[in-house]
Amino acid sequence: MDHFHRYISELFNWNEQMKNYLESENVGVESELWGKLDRFTNLIENVSKPLSNSELLDLQSEAETIQEDMEDYFNRKQEIGSIWVKETVLPPGGHSVPPLPYAYNALEPYISEEIMRLHHDQHHKAYVDGLNKAEINLKKARESNDFSLIKHWSRELAFNGSGHNLHSIFWSNMIPGGGGRPKGVVLGAIESYFGSFEAFKKQFSEAAKQVEGSGWALLVWSPRSRHLEVLQTEKHMDFSQWDTIPLLVLDVWEHAYYLQYKNKRAAYVDNWWNLVNWSDVESRFEKVRPLKWLAF
Ligand code: MN
Numbered sequence: 001m002d003h004f005h006r007y008i009s010e011l012f013n014w015n016e017q018m019k020n021y022l023e024s025e026n027v028g029v030e031s032e033l034w035g036k037l038d039r040f041t042n043l044i045e046n047v048s049k050p051l052s053n054s055e056l057l058d059l060q061s062e063a064e065t066i067q068e069d070m071e072d073y074f075n076r077k078q079e080i081g082s083i084w085v086k087e088t089v090l091p092p093g094g095h096s097v098p099p100l101p102y103a104y105n106a107l108e109p110y111i112s113e114e115i116m117r118l119h120h121d122q123h124h125k126a127y128v129d130g131l132n133k134a135e136i137n138l139k140k141a142r143e144s145n146d147f148s149l150i151k152h153w154s155r156e157l158a159f160n161g162s163g164h165n166l167h168s169i170f171w172s173n174m175i176p177g178g179g180g181r182p183k184g185v186v187l188g189a190i191e192s193y194f195g196s197f198e199a200f201k202k203q204f205s206e207a208a209k210q211v212e213g214s215g216w217a218l219l220v221w222s223p224r225s226r227h228l229e230v231l232q233t234e235k236h237m238d239f240s241q242w243d244t245i246p247l248l249v250l251d252v253w254e255h256a257y258y259l260q261y262k263n264k265r266a267a268y269v270d271n272w273w274n275l276v277n278w279s280d281v282e283s284r285f286e287k288v289r290p291l292k293w294l295a296f
Contacts (some may be wrong), residue, residue, distance in 0.1 A: 158236075
């Protein structure tokens, strides 16, 4: 059996094991996990010829998604105390630097080994340390009910959290021998919004070249506009934390309260809690919860 067929048969065995596991845990047929595993079985059974690399990656990521859904399902069961599974939620201060997915010198001649060592081992590490420190201090603030440093720690949380998240994306956004242009859905989405790959590349490059001071250029997906966009960010964040999705927001611009509350913003904030639509927050959370990146 060649490498490819061995891989497919491994996926097939994994799929069977998952089903056996569901059965042994008495997961009812109404659970969507069964449907997902069945669809995966069909997917593998219909593989007749060796797949391209990107098709293999799709298959692999499909398997990972199912694996995560299973962990998620059993995590929730764990909360009611029925079985033990690995906990994947990071506690406050639980971040770490992800390993570089290639050797330090692998991106030469475009990026030198010296830069990669400094950038990954020291700069990224500093963001992780700063993020952990901010999370731990905010935990202390909650426990002691002392929020006098909330502005400081919120700034640290945004700066270092965005730094950590963006660098984690940045490392795996690069690969030795990369370049060229994307294929499939990414190319389609780029062409339909930016007009052409060349136009996108020009805009992205200009965004990067014209960042004022330190910052990033980003290609992002907007779940509301339902199209891609190119953005710039100065430093890492401007008080936001990239790679996160808002669930509950409160507008404290003066236009939101001044006519009624004048300069009493605190009274507006206190009263606002009487209006929160928690079922909207819940439904936003349910929609975004399946979106998971590897935890670091
Ligand atoms: Mn950097």
